[in-house]
Amino acid sequence: MNFITNIKKNKKEPTEKTSTSAIAGGEGVHPHDVRMETKNLSVMYGKTVGVKNVSLPVYNEKVTAFIGPSGCGKTTFLRALNRMHDLTREAVVTGEVLLDGLDIYAPKVNPVTIRRKIGMVFQKPTPFPTMSIYNNVVAGLKLVGIRDRKLLDEVCEKALQQAALWNEVKDRLNTPGGSLSGGQQQRLSIARALAIEPEVLLMDEPTSSLDPLSSAKIEELIHDLKTKYAIAIVTHNMQQAARVSDYTAFFYVGNLVEFDETKKIFTNPSNEQTENYISGKFG
């Protein structure tokens, strides 16, 4: 069952939460609560570099956007944050990923526990095909043995409310999740992620397969959700990053080029590459 075959680790004392505000560097960056933090995180696929030596904080109650051209490693980085690479044989993760100061890649940490704290929404909506809307939402609870119908009902309603889907589906909770439209399915996937009450929400291009109206709904949703969660979102769409995020990290060929407040990245980036990308000169 040991999915991780090769995690090289440098044994260091767990780092203090606050020590990372320095990473953001530039003036005007406030030391918010750091929820997650990576230290020299690298992901290799065999000999190919996915991401290289990335150190980055994810702040509580803020949205952090990862932008960059295709193949720049932003999704690879995001997936390392909840150990999704465990299933890919070739992928080797090195460095540290701290959740509340504790390394989630430490030898005794169970990835299943980690993933209950760090929820994830994928690029394509992935409702479980054979399950009803209701069962999709509560899958994370029901399938680990929670049978209390009243509790499940409550969780289901709350999660669907949070995902702004409740009003559209409340009368047909027993119909299959696959019967919803694409945008609704994506909000269903978000509701399913929220139902297990994670601390961090990772979103991998959550609106890329949706029409503009559904995208707008998801963006509103992200805006509402950030009062409760630390959110990290990968996006191809720079306008989206500018609209929804508080912090932005620009990735290019596996490297973190620049990380700062979104406002600063989009108005006055310190790095030339970032500026070229933002202004549409490439990518």
Place this chain on the structure above:
Amino acid sequence: MIQGTKSINRRRINDRIMFGLLVLSTVVVMTPLLIIIGYVVINGFNALSIDFFTQELGSPARAMQGRPTGLMHTMLGTIVVDFMALIIAVPIGIGAGIMLSEYPDHKLNPVLRIMNDTLNGMPAILKGMLAFVLVVKPMGTFSGLAGGVALAFVMIPIVARTTESALMAIPWAIREAGLAIGLPRWRVVLSTVMPAAKTGLVTGVLIAFARAAGEAAPLVFTSFGNNYMPRNWTGMIWGPVDTLPQRLYSLAISPYKEWHTMGWAAGIVLLTFVIILFVAARLLTRKKNS
């Protein structure tokens, strides 16, 4: 312009030729089956009677003197043996299929794949010998159980392969979605992947079942055969029991004309049974695709 027309004509002709070849191979595939069905029905139809379905076979004298004789015990025996095989093979085969599809990194996976393919290609008679050594020898008697074990060896590799391909057909994203909400790996397979692959799994089991149901060789020295109905039905599990494919064979090589006709009739029953299974599998697959 002229050249364009030419090349279009040529492509049209090529298309006709290829399509013609496809139709030809379709006909070639269907012909043997139609000949077999026709021949079996013509020769065996007269032996199908109420007695055929309600009497036991007994000695050759019965048939030759025109006394009631039939293959009821054979049909019941077939059901008992085939279902024992099913009960043994389905959990093992599906388990192996899950291993093949869901744990590609496991050390045992490549070993299992080679062994499973070898088992699949092994002559059926050898599977009968294996069941003979494992079951008949220790029990000291031929038995339906031994026949069930032998047929299970026929089914297991087929179920494993069809399970694997049914599970592989389910998008990887479903598994990641399951893992992302904090489900353990086995739970993801059991509660999200397998339900989504249900039709494929059932189809695979039906195909394996139909394959095993037609096998005679593994039963020759396991369930052995029996001309009579056991005194009670448990005798079909613990004692020698008759099955259709094997009875078909022994009727066919017998020196009695009446038994030959019964053999053809047994062929009709067995063919009908197998065709029903395959049609059911086909219908299930079609339902899934629509």
